[in-house]
Amino acid sequence: MPSRAESEVKAALAAVEAEDATLAEKVEMLMEIAMGLQTRPKSPEQLLQAVTLYETALxxxxxxxxxxxxxxHARLATALQAVPTDDIGPLKRAREHLETARGILEHEGRAEEIAEVEMNLGLVLQSLAAARAAPITAAISAYQRALRTFDGRRYPKEFAILQNNLATAFLSIPFSDERAKMREALAVQAFQEGLKVVDFVEHPSEYAMLQNNLGNALQTVSSAHTVENRLRALDAYEEALKVRTRAAAPVEYANTIANQANCLCGLPDDLDRPEAGNRGNLVRALARYREAAEIFAAAGEEAKVGAVAGMIADIEAELDAAPKSNGATPAYAAN
Structure with missing residues (x-):
């Protein structure tokens, strides 16, 4: 017995076939139906059905x-990108379709369409690079080509997303050579460039994403100014939390407070006396981890619950073993 999604697709195909329309018009209809399935899919099967419709349109x-x-070709690639699977086959097919789309649109399309293809190609290549199926430098090049059109003045949202993607691509390169510090610096610079064109009022989602990821980058960069970078990271997380509230975006909020907790674990309570320890900041980190674990559990994010549970156990053991605080004021206390 066919599933509901299969029945809906068959009905859509039959309706298009019955239409008194040109082939081009039927292709447009199929694309519209596929985009409807793809926009808010209720199951992975709907994404696969969207792929089928795009292939029929082609x-x-x-x-x-x-x-x-x-x-x-471009729309089919985005559907393949979204298919949830550990198999990289759909990503490889998405890459082929995007490269075909780019070749066509370079002669026929608008600059914005080409830039969107480059943007999606960068994402596909970055995912393939994580699976060691493509060089990360290819993703970086695609993002940089997209930035030729999506500049910060005319396209602040796209510019911010591209800067975020560039930064994460830089940070994903193994830091095993003398250029590692340069790539870290480029990543931080990319996050900061994105933040120049968005704010939490006009582009809240992009603003929060950039601030959260900037905080993560500042925590991990190799630097002689570790404490200063961690303080800057905490400020970035506080900016992200202006958007990522528990009520409005619980999982994103939990991600950010867990990152914040990780940052607090590495800060002394008294910046002038680091040898005095960080019991106060560990207590604050523990409270944030516990809140994050509660939210992750409610959202069914089991992997994140496990990761946070490990951090909670480590902090509890450290607090049990550490001497009591001498009352020093913590280096950072979030409001």
Missing amino acids: ALCPPEHALLRGRV
Whole structure:
């Protein structure tokens, strides 16, 4: 017995076939139906059905409609990108479709369409690089090409996302050579460039993402100014929490307070007397980890619950073993 999604797709195909329309118009209809399935999929099966519809659209698309064909390739790639699987096959297919779309759109499409393809190609290449199936430098190049069109003045949202993606790509390169510090610096600079064009009022999601990820980068960069960087990271997390509230975005909020907790664990209570320890900041970190664990558990994020539980156990053991605080004021206390 066919599933509901399969039945819906068959009905859509039959409706398109019955329409008194040109082939190009039918291709447009199929794309619209596929985009509807893809926008808010209720199951992975709906994404696969969207892929089927895009493939049907490609098969129907007349050769003389090159621009339309390029757009179908681009949309099909985004559906393949979104398929939840550990198999890199869909990503490899997405890469092929994006490269085909780029080749067509470079002659037929608008600059913004080409830049969007480059943006998505960068994401696909970055995912393939994580699976050691593509060089991360290819992803970086795609993002940089997209930035030729998506500049900060005209396209602040896209610019911010691209800067975030660039930064995470830089940070994903193994730090095993003398250029590691330069790549870390480029990553921090990219986050900061993105933050120049967005704020928490006009572009709250992008602002919070950049601040959270900047905080993570500042925690991990190699530097002689570790404490200063951690204080800057805590400020970045506080900025992210202006958007990522527990009520509005509980999982994102939990991610950020867990990052904040990790940062607090490495800060002394008294910056002038680091040898006095950090019991006060450990207590604050413990409270944030416990809150994050509660939210992750409610959201069914079992892997994150496990990771945070490990941190909680480590801090509790450290607090049990450490001498009591001498009353020093913590280096940082979030409001």
